[in-house]
Amino acid sequence: MSKASAEALKPVYSPLDLHSRPVAWRVGAVILGTLFLAASSYIEVPMVPVPVNMQTFAVTLIGALYGWRLGAVTVTAWLVEAALGMPVLSGGAAGAHHFVGPTAGYLFAFPLAAAIVDWLAEKGWNGNRPALAFAGMLAGNAACLAFGAAWLAVLIGAEQAIIHGVTPFLVGAVLKSALGAAVLALLARKTRAA
Template sequence: MSSAGTPVLKPVYSPLDLNGRSLAWRVGAVVAGTLFLALCSYIEVPMVPVPINMQTFGVALIGALYGWRLGAITVVAWLAQAAVGMPVLSGGAAGAHHFVGPTAGYLFAFPLSAALAGWLAEKGWNGERPILAFGSMLLSNAVCLAMGAAWLAVMIGFDQAIIHGVTPFLVGAVLKSALGAATLALLMRGRMRSAR
């Protein structure tokens, strides 16, 4: 309550407002999030050694909508599904061997990328400020590319890792970041309309 006796509303960083929901709601959100990430994995352009797909878009968006804790938990749950053999990775791939192959660095980066996007969203880099949301999505993508390239560099050398593991994904990272920021802005605008 404020000094005037009116309730002080805590700012909501996400249109989903999962922090104010019950445990059952949050568990349902994790399940829905893993399904969304699996769907993003199926939208791909095959490339070697790492395909281009919508995973980084999904990871950053889940982080921004769910917050850093629940976003990271959701991404870890999705990766666990992949590790036990569920076809939820790029193009329906599955199995623990992906966590030691060329894409391992990207996979291990995903929870950190989601957590970063979620943490920044909680700090105001969200749908209410689309430019900052775009910056958050770009940083989330940058974490993924950096960790993915670092792992690839061990396998194929630094120069080849940059050529095959970073450069082809730069334009996509910018476009997916813009799409993510626009999605957050639209969802937040819809929430504000429904709250009126």
């Protein structure tokens, strides 16, 4: 790979600067990220067929902080842990059957949501511009809802998918996006002060 190609692949915005850290740091970041995702899964409001939890907050925050490659690796590692039976999904759920059930569309959307948020963060929708960071986080949440509802529609029909798989999550998506933007703004402020 040429130097120009390598420079083109480097993230423009990377508050944690993980891409320039040693491999051990990046492995540690992936482990911490999967633990953060698992912990966010336990903060839930049980609902049928899809529970409300803090997973999208964690996914979008990891996307914004880790960069698209490491963010995708982290979210995918967490999904692999779930498929292998580790209790890392909502409320401690685990198992490959979740990847074909009502939550499958949301789960498969998580790496995409992280990538969307990072791409937008690299374009300036980050903690240096909190309103744009909020919009970027909201875009990641919207991707999850769109993919999740599309899969849910296959199982229970489009109208029921909107009623049960989108509408109950709209307020939470706005609140989690605001919280994510606030965290990014705080980190940006600390970075500028350092």
